[in-house]
Amino acid sequence: AVAIGMVVDDAIVDVENVFRRLRQNAARPDPEPVLGVIARASGEVRSSIFYATVLIVLVFVPLLGLTGVEGRLFTPIAVATIVSMIASFLVSLTLIPVLCSLLLRPRPGADHPDGWLVRGLKRLLRATALRVGLGYPVPVLAAVGVAVLAAFSLYPQMGKDFLPAFREETALVAATSAPGTSLEEMNRISDAIEEQILLVPEVRQVGRRLGRAERGDHVVPVSTAEFDVDFRAPDGGGPGRPRREILEEIKARVRTVPGVFAAVSGPLADRIGHMMSGVSAPVAVKIFGPDIDELRRIGTRIEALARTIPGFEDARGDQQASIPQLRIEPDRDRCAAYGITPGELNDRLGALIGGRTIAELRDGVRAIRLVLRLPLEWRESPERIAQIPIQSGPQRFFPLGAVADVREAKGPNVIFRENGQRRFTVAIRPSARDAGALVERLAQEVDRTVDLPEGYFVTYEGEFQARRDATLRIGILGGAVFVVVLCLLTGYFRSVSLALQVLVNIPLALVGGLVFTWLLIGNISIATLVGFIAVGGIAARNGIMMLSHYLHLMHREGEGFTRQMVERGTLERMVPVLMTALAAGIALVPFVLAGDAPGKEILHPVAVVIVGGLISSTLLDFLVTPTVFYHFARKAALGALARGAAAAG
Known part of the structure; x- marks a missing residue:
């Protein structure tokens, strides 16, 4: 669903360039052979399409590093997108030129102007973004910078969640x-x-x-x-x-x-919470230590503190209580005197009281276990249990009471252990979003008011921790991918400056993604980060197409580094940029509108970010890219041409 609009981008760019060249060729007095024009036109954008596809593939690589629940949910999105983009490039390389030769046949000897809509959009673009950006670069870039900072200031104001709230x-x-x-x-x-x-x-x-x-x-x-x-x-x-x-x-x-x-x-939210922390709650505060009573005291105190925090009112500690128990405590010295070890004694008592399966009966397909154990009246009587004969040799028997103390006592109904240590858990179902901030507040209160004896410690686990781990993993892998992309773009343009200008489009895309998320959702989750990754790749792709066309005009069509060249290149790239943005955005509109529909919880935040990012990156790209290129990239562009950059075609 995320890639359904992006997979046609390569075909859009290829077909648009081929059709434009065919119209130009048909208007000439001596048209060239159609197949030669198609091959040349397709070759003009081949390298830029390749690098744009590689960039899209790379930006989704960090999702392959996700583990746990988030990996199960988002790794298939990354795999589907990567495979789809590779297939899309192969189709644009092979099938699209053939279809262009069969279906695109402009009439020779006639003018083939743009349609009225395209002409109107080009006039509007020339009179607004190009005129303002190329004529007044400093105010324009300052305004864009303020807009970017304002959008980024929304991030700390929004709540942070592991996954979107499920509408089950x-x-x-x-x-x-x-x-x-x-x-x-x-x-x-x-x-x-x-x-x-x-x-x-x-x-x-x-x-x-x-x-x-x-x-x-x-x-x-x-x-x-x-x-x-x-x-x-x-x-x-x-x-x-x-x-x-x-x-x-x-x-x-x-x-x-x-x-x-x-x-x-909800059932699904309950299961996810259990997988995250081992308890059926999104947040688990675990207290570890040796003494059960002390663990219960500390846990009860933390439970009371949690309930004072708005959003953590549903805090609940482990339900532990003293219940009647029958204790059998072997005496090691007496066991040694009678020639039996405590371990052997436990094994025999386990079989007599708990039961041991000695056979399995079959009634058709039904299996019935045959269990041997003492009758109920013996198992519930301390006096009778103390008289159970224990054999320690071929002819030597003695009563259990001779080597063990059998008595009724009080004890905990349950003892939880984790990693070999006793624990008490306070399970919390937050009634407010951004559980991570609430957990930090609770941790501060615990550190300030709860004295932990030596040998006791507290851990905080749950979905908020999984979100932090996933965000950190995406950040580390994303940084590595950023370096790889920068190196690839530098090799493609033979200029670090031009490579960085392509990457400038990414913050422009995040502006719309952040604003739309703030307006429609109000919180950031792993699904939102996936949307940021996708829209960042699309925005950088448009930058590659724009800059490579500028260099192509200078290298292949005799244009100088002039304002006219920048305007021409921008206007010629307007149609494919708009069409790719519309194709990707329109495909995701149903998911944006289905925010309250069950089953769309994961894709809704992704779609919101992508649609918002496409709007901002497309509009600001027409304003910022030509402005920065014309006023700051002359030396870099001429140097790239001198070094024979592949981007020049």
Whole structure:
């Protein structure tokens, strides 16, 4: 979708130049052979098309370095664009000249002027951008510089997100009760929650599950219920209430059920948050240390601090509580006296109490495991467990109580570990954008008010961290690509000055991208950065086409470095520049208009940036490129011609 407009750019530039040369040839008294004119005209733009295609391919290379969720989402965009641009260049190299020879047949001996629209646009361009830019360069460049600085000042004002907010068609409500809540009690609580959710008019149906399997990758106790909420279409076919308002009502109704903590999100956002930090939340504050009670104390304090920050009201710590436990603590000295190790003892008790699979039965395609373990009345009685006979030799048996202390006690319902260390987690679902700024504020509050004993430390993880890592990776790879592009352009123009002038078009494109993002979205995500990469490549491509045509006119058509040459070159390149911009922009307009449609969340920010950047880069390119070239590039242009630059054709 991103490349659908760019893939025709090579063909547009090639066909426009061929058609212009064919019209000029048809108007001559002695026209040359058509095939020779087509071959020569196509060759005039061949090198500039090649370098422009290489530039587009290179600017998408940083996306290939993305990993994790962002890599899964945006690497296919980069691969599709790179392959499409290479295929587009090959088509313009082979098929387009053949089609031009078959389809473009201007009538010999007749004038072939531009159409009325093109003539009007050229007059407008000559009377405005060219007249002002070439006549008053300092005020024009100063005004453009102010516009660029003003647009770039919008960047720090916008929120920073990892991914755009997903507009999912369903919602996920996660409700947690006190640890140790029984399945029957949680079922009754879930009935009350479900009744409250169904009171929302837009809700069509609700499904729920209590806990998750212990052998799954995301273990959840039965004290946690998850509700999948499906919505009905608005009555009358209208837009209905905003989804945010509906979710807020669901959240408010669920909170009326006493004894539960509930969070509302989308299924996809919930899964992404879990992949980012290991918990089902976009932000996770993890406290590591040796003592469970101390971890809980620090975590409870951080949870209270988070709830004082607007946007972090839905902070929730791990649901840990003391529950009745049956403890079996082996005595190493007594075990040694009886000739058994604690490890062997644990293995045998695990089989007797937890069970051990001794066979597998088959009933057709159904597999049934045969498990051997003690009966329930033995497993729940400390006295009987203490009397379990343990064998330490061929004829030697002794009761478990002789080598281990068997007693009832209190202990935590769950102990979380990560990288071999105990941890307590505060999961946060931000209700405001720019979670990164909120996390920085929370970290400052924690550093200022929470004293961490020796051996304890806090980490902050989640989507904001993934955004920072991805932004840094794109920045590093982008810098490397910038150096490679600068070297290629320097070799193409045989001038560092002209290469830098091509790259000046990139900030001009970012102006429109930033303004449109600020107006239509209001925050920066990885998808927005992808749009900046794409539009920067398109803008630099137009600069290559413009400057190479100036040099071609001077080298091949006898033009001097004059104002007339600059005006002619700009006007002759106006049509392909406008057509490539329109082709790329029009293809993305549906994604710009579909900002609220589910499934368009990733492409919408990309399209907004590209369309805005195309508008600014196209308009400012006609103003800045001829102005800078005419007033500051005389020496560089003459030097490039003297050195036989490939850009001169």
